[in-house]
Every structure is written in C-alpha cells, then in structure tokens.
Amino acid sequence: MSGEAAALAISGLTSGYGEAIVVRGINVTVAPGEIVALLGKNGMGKSTLLKTVMGFLPAREGKVLLHGGDVTKFPPHRIARQAIAYTPQEQAIFQDLSVGDNLSIGQPEAKWFDEELERVGEVFPFLKERLSQRAGTLSGGEQKMLLIARALMARPKLMLVDEITEGLQPSIIERLAKALLAERGRTGVAMLLVEQNVRFALEVADRWAVVKLGEIDDEGSSDTKNAAERIANHLSV
Amino acid sequence: MGVLLLDIVTTAAILFAVASGLMIILGVMKLINFAHGAFLTIGGYAAFATTQLGWNPWLAIPFAALVGFILGLIVERVIVRPLYARPLDAILATWGLGIIIGQVITIVFGRQVQFVQSPISGAIEFLGYSYSTYRLILVALAALLAVALTALFYFTRFGLNARAVIMNEDLARGLGIDSTRVRLITFGLGAALASMAGALITPLISVDPNLGLPWLINSFMLVLVSGISIPSLIVASLILGGAQVVVSTYVSAILGGLTIVVLAAVILRIRPQGLFSG
Numbered sequence: 001m002s003g004e005a006a007a008l009a010i011s012g013l014t015s016g017y018g019e020a021i022v023v024r025g026i027n028v029t030v031a032p033g034e035i036v037a038l039l040g041k042n043g044m045g046k047s048t049l050l051k052t053v054m055g056f057l058p059a060r061e062g063k064v065l066l067h068g069g070d071v072t073k074f075p076p077h078r079i080a081r082q083a084i085a086y087t088p089q090e091q092a093i094f095q096d097l098s099v100g101d102n103l104s105i106g107q108p109e110a111k112w113f114d115e116e117l118e119r120v121g122e123v124f125p126f127l128k129e130r131l132s133q134r135a136g137t138l139s140g141g142e143q144k145m146l147l148i149a150r151a152l153m154a155r156p157k158l159m160l161v162d163e164i165t166e167g168l169q170p171s172i173i174e175r176l177a178k179a180l181l182a183e184r185g186r187t188g189v190a191m192l193l194v195e196q197n198v199r200f201a202l203e204v205a206d207r208w209a210v211v212k213l214g215e216i217d218d219e220g221s222s223d224t225k226n227a228a229e230r231i232a233n234h235l236s237v
Numbered sequence: 238m239g240v241l242l243l244d245i246v247t248t249a250a251i252l253f254a255v256a257s258g259l260m261i262i263l264g265v266m267k268l269i270n271f272a273h274g275a276f277l278t279i280g281g282y283a284a285f286a287t288t289q290l291g292w293n294p295w296l297a298i299p300f301a302a303l304v305g306f307i308l309g310l311i312v313e314r315v316i317v318r319p320l321y322a323r324p325l326d327a328i329l330a331t332w333g334l335g336i337i338i339g340q341v342i343t344i345v346f347g348r349q350v351q352f353v354q355s356p357i358s359g360a361i362e363f364l365g366y367s368y369s370t371y372r373l374i375l376v377a378l379a380a381l382l383a384v385a386l387t388a389l390f391y392f393t394r395f396g397l398n399a400r401a402v403i404m405n406e407d408l409a410r411g412l413g414i415d416s417t418r419v420r421l422i423t424f425g426l427g428a429a430l431a432s433m434a435g436a437l438i439t440p441l442i443s444v445d446p447n448l449g450l451p452w453l454i455n456s457f458m459l460v461l462v463s464g465i466s467i468p469s470l471i472v473a474s475l476i477l478g479g480a481q482v483v484v485s486t487y488v489s490a491i492l493g494g495l496t497i498v499v500l501a502a503v504i505l506r507i508r509p510q511g512l513f514s515g
Contacts, residue, residue: 054411055360088411094404097397105401105412108394150412 005156007032007158007190008053013062015052024214025062030158033188036196037181037205039231045199045214046194047089050160053192054086057078065215066158085151089162089194092147095136099127099146102135106150116153117153123179124149149175156191165197171221173197177204198231211233239366241486247372250379251477253471254437256456256463257386258430265399265423267324268317272331273339275451276305276428280435281444282342284353287436294356297436298378305399305432306425313424318417335453343446346495355440357392366436371440378437382430387467399423403465458501461514476512477501 008030009195016022030036036118038164040045051057053064055076064072071079080086085106093102103120107113121128124145130138135146144164153161161180165173177200197203199210202222208217218234220227259273270276283304284297292300316334320327344434357374360367390396401409410416437450442448455477463473477497485493504512 006371056411075417076407076410077413077415081412086411089406091405091408094401094408096404097400101397102402104397104413105409108413 004032006030006065007034007067008192009063009065009068010049011048011055011063011065013052013064014060015048015057016060017048017057021060022042022214023052024209026214026216028192028209028216029188030192032157032190034207035184035191035193035205037193037201038210038211039195039198039201039208039235040211040217041196041235044211046211047162048214049211050086050088050162050192050194053079053160054084083155083157085154085156085158086158086160087151087162087164089166092162093135093143093150095133095134098132099135099138100131102146103127103131103153106153107130107155112155113153116155120152123152123182126135141168144168144172144176145179148179152179155187156189160192160222162194162195162216163196164193165195167201173200176200179203196235198228198235199229202227238487239364240368240422241482243363243366243368243372244482245375245475245479246484248367248482249471249474251380251434251438251441252455252459252474252478253432254375254379255434255452256433256459256474257382257455257467257468258427259456260460260463260465260470261386262424262427263460265404266317266420267455268331269328270424270427271328271453272312272335272338273427273431273456274449275335276431277307277438277449277452278342278444278446279308279338280305281353281439281448282346282351283432283437284436284439285346285351285444288352288354294354294440297353297356297444298433299440301436302429305435306429308432309425309428310421312428313421317424317470318420321420324372335449339363341445346412346446348446350375351444353439368431382466383471390467395419395422455497458497462501462504464511464514466513469511473512 006029010026010028014021014024026049028036029193040046048057052059055074059072061072066082071082104113105115107116126142127146128151135143139145148164164176178190181204191203193201205222207219207221207228208231210217212234218230255277259270262268262270280301283301287294287297287300296323307373314332316330317327320330355371357370359370361370363373390399398414399419401414402419459470459473459477463469477500480500481493481496484496
C-alpha cells in the first residue's frame with residue numbers, strides 16, 4: 001500500500017443469497033477520481049456485488065475498504081454516510097414523495113441543500129421547476145436524472161451506479177454521461193458503474209472489467225483499441 | 238339533535254386519540270402492536286398515580302405520555318427489535334406483552350376499579366347546549382394532536398425519514414437513514430400516544446387492569462378501515478364513532494359498544510383494502 005488509499009478496495013469478496021453463491025472472490029479497486037465500469041450479462045453477480053459493498057448482503061469472505069477503512073460488517077446506513085452515493089437499478093426513487101423530498105433525502109444537511117440544489121439544477125434544469133411534483137409522475141428518463149441528481153446532491157466521494165442507462169433513449173444517456181464526467185472533473189469523485197451499455201461504459205469509464213459467473217473474467221483500460229470488441233465478445237457468448 | 242352531533246364529534250375525537258398510536262406503529266413498522274391496549278391501561282394508571290400523589294390532574298396527560306414513551310423505547314429495544322425478521326412472532330410477542338403488563342398492573346394496583354380525579358368538571362354552554370366541558374376540551378386536544386402529528390410527519394426531518402422508511406426501507410437505509418432508530422422512536426411515540434390517550438379517557442371511565450382491551454379492538458378496526466393516513470383516520474373515527482353514538486342513543490348501549498366492530502367488519506367485507514385506499 002503506497003500513496004493515497006483507494007476510494008474503494010474490494011478484495012476476495014464472496015456473497016450470495018441463501019445457499020447460492022453469486023459473487024466469487026472478486027477483487028476490484030477504484031482509485032480516487034477514477035471511474036471503473038463492470039460489464040456482464042444478467043445474473044452474473046454485478047448488482048449483487050454492489051449490494052454486498054453497501055452492506056445489504058453479508059460478505060461471506062473478503063473485505064470492502066472505503067478510503068482505507070474497513071466497512072465490511074457495517075450496516076447500509078453507516079456505509080451510505082461515508083460520502084457514498086448508491087443508485088440501485090430498481091425502485092431507486094421514492095415514487096410517492098415529491099421531487100424535492102427525494103433530493104432532500106440525498107442531502108440531509110439543510111445548510112448545503114440550497115447550494116447543491118442550485119448546482120444540480122444547472123445540470124438538470126427541469127428539477128428545480130418541479131420540486132413539488134410527485135416523483136412517480138416523472139417520465140422514465142426524468143426519474144433516472146432525478147436519481148443521478150440525488151446522488152450528486154450528497155457531495156459523494158464515491159458513486160455506485162447500477163445500470164443507469166437501462167431503457168433510456170440515446171440523448172438522455174448522453175446527458176447522463178456528460179453529467180457524470182463533469183462531476184468527476186469538478187469534485188474528483190470516484191465511480192463504480194455496473195453497465196450493459198458498452199458504449200456508455202467506455203465513454204465514461206477509465207477502466208472496465210467483465211464479470212462472468214461471479215468472477216472477473218477480463219479487464220482492461222477503456223482506451224485499449226479493441227476494448228469494445230473484446231467486451232462485445234464476452235457479452236455475446 | 239345538537240347534543241347528538243356533539244356526542245358524535247367528541248366520541249370521534251376520543252377514538253382518533255386512542256387509535257393514532259396504533260396507526261403510526263403499523264405504518265412505519267408494519268407491526269400491529271397488540272400491547273396497544275396495555276399501554277392505554279398504563280396511561281390510565283399513570284393518571285391514577287397522579288391523583289394519588291395529589292398532583293394537578295392536568296399533569297396526568299404529559300406524565301402518562303412520558304411513562305409510555307420510556308416504556309415503549311424499552312419494549313422496542315428488548316422485545317420487538319430482535320423479532321424484526323419474524324413479523325408474525327413480533328405480533329404475538331406484543332400480544333404476550335399486553336397480558337404481562339395487565340398482570341403486573343394487577344399485582345401492583347390490585348384488581349379493583351379505581352377512579353381518577355377529573356381535571357375539570359361540570360358543563361358549559363356551547364352552541365346553545367349545555368355540554369360536558371371536559372369532552373369539549375378533548376375535541377380541542379384531539380385536533381391539536383392531529384395537527385402536531387401532521388407537522389411531525391410532513392415538516393420535520395424525522396417525518397421525512399419515517400415516510401421514506403414506510404415506502405421503501407432498503408432504499409432509505411442505502412441513503413443513510415438509520416431505520417432502526419426510526420423504528421425505535423416510532424414505537425416510543427406510538428406507546429406515548431396510547432398512554433396519553435389512556436390518561437385522557439380516564440376522567441370519563443373508571444380505571445381497571447383491563448381498561449385498554451375494548452379500546453384496542455376498536456382502534457384496530459378503525460385503523461384497518463382508515464389505512465395509514467391522519468385525515469383518513471379522522472374521517473373513519475367520525476363515521477364509526479358516529480354510528481356507535483347513534484346506535485347507543487336510539488337502540489341500546491350494549492349494541493352501541495359492538496357497533497364499531499360489526500360495521501368495520503362489514504366495510505372490510507365490501508372493501509378489504511379499507512375505505513380510503515386504492
């Protein structure tokens with residue numbers, strides 16, 4: 001270990017549901033300011049990995065370090081309070097709460113709320129005009145933007161983003177990619193993205209890894225020439 | 238006619254105060270607290286203790302709330318929390334707890350009926366009718382309670398966190414909300430409300446170790462009919478409480494006592510999801 005501790009260091013992590021082991025001894029490291037994309041087909045353990053990192057599932061083996069501190073046995077709310085913004089794939093916003101309440105849960109400190117809202121409002125202007133609207137009445141794309149906005153409000157040092165692009169049209173995917181890259185440029189936030197959209201992943205991430213049957217099967221840098229081809233190969237088999 | 242209306246409104250106010258604690262525990266914790274009746278009884282005896290100690294009778298209300306809150310915190314921590322993953326067992330545990338509380342009260346205070354000094358007695362002229370001052374004050378207190386609960390759940394951080402836990406507990410936890418703490422405070426609050434309601438009704442009824450039981454059943458029915466919402470609970474209290482008063486006045490007091498249970502059963506047969514949801 002030398003220099004600054006990794007934003008996230010997952011080592012030998014194994015977890016699953018009941019008898020079924022879904023994540024098998026995975027190692028992933030995300031440096032401060034780095035964006036890493038995990039790709040893979042459905043059911044390969046990508047989302048399970050994020051849920052284990054967040055403490056929703058117990059780690060059977062291995063460790064999760066955040067900025068050098070061991071959080072492996074922490075409950076989710078304590079992990080979330082370490083400047084982690086987790087955006088789950090499903091049921092990720094409170095449908096029956098207003099847009100403003102959803103954002104306020106992202107940033108509980110009243111003294112920072114207005115400032116953060118101002119900034120997030122520049123990225124996604126529609127949010128500021130619709131603070132009192134019920135979040136469930138937003139369109140699918142707007143809900144995903146709200147989800148990213150809520151994560152940005154939290155002033156995170158690490159974002160865990162689970163398949164944010166699923167079911168979205170290309171123009172919105174492009175907006176989300178720009179928003180994530182701009183945030184990294186501004187605050188140096190690290191990100192671990194779980195994705196199936198190879199183009200989006202390679203556009204945003206510095207490094208990628210393919211997860212197969214709960215293990216890392218292949219990995220590389222996003223600027224490797226044949227990265228897209230290699231990933232596509234893994235996803236098609 | 239005017240007196241009948243006043244009876245309906247004051248009865249509804251009492252029912253609302255009695256059922257509110259059961260409702261917030263059910264809403265946040267998805268737990269039917271069958272010890273609710275026992276907490277009402279505790280409130281009744283807190284009022285009795287206030288009388289015995291010679292304190293100002295108005296002190297019975299905050300004193301009962303405080304006793305209920307503290308006992309509620311202890312019960313949540315010791316009995317309810319270890320059973321989070323086993324909701325049915327948690328409900329049975331509250332049922333058992335209710336029996337134990339009843340027995341402990343019997344041992345300490347005896348089986349006999351006790352009386353509590355009323356903070357205020359007599360009647361005043363209201364809208365041209367002479368009506369019990371205390372029952373009118375109860376309406377004001379119940380209205381105050383409804384406003385306070387609404388403010389707590391809609392205008393405070395605790396309320397937002399609690400509503401987030403009601404809607405999606407895992408999501409709330411993943412966003413840094415300590416749902417265990419929200420449950421602890423909610424249970425304490427629900428027990429405090431039950432106990433306070435017990436103190437509020439004791440000037441109207443006598444105190445005995447089974448004071449809470451009929452109120453538990455009526456509260457349970459009211460909450461099933463109303464669903465988890467303060468305005469709905471007010472409306473349900475007016476409808477079911479109104480029916481109870483009408484039957485008691487024009488048919489018989491015994492049938493009146495059964496009205497809420499029977500009417501609620503009929504309503505739930507027609508609309509199993511309750512009157513106001515879906």
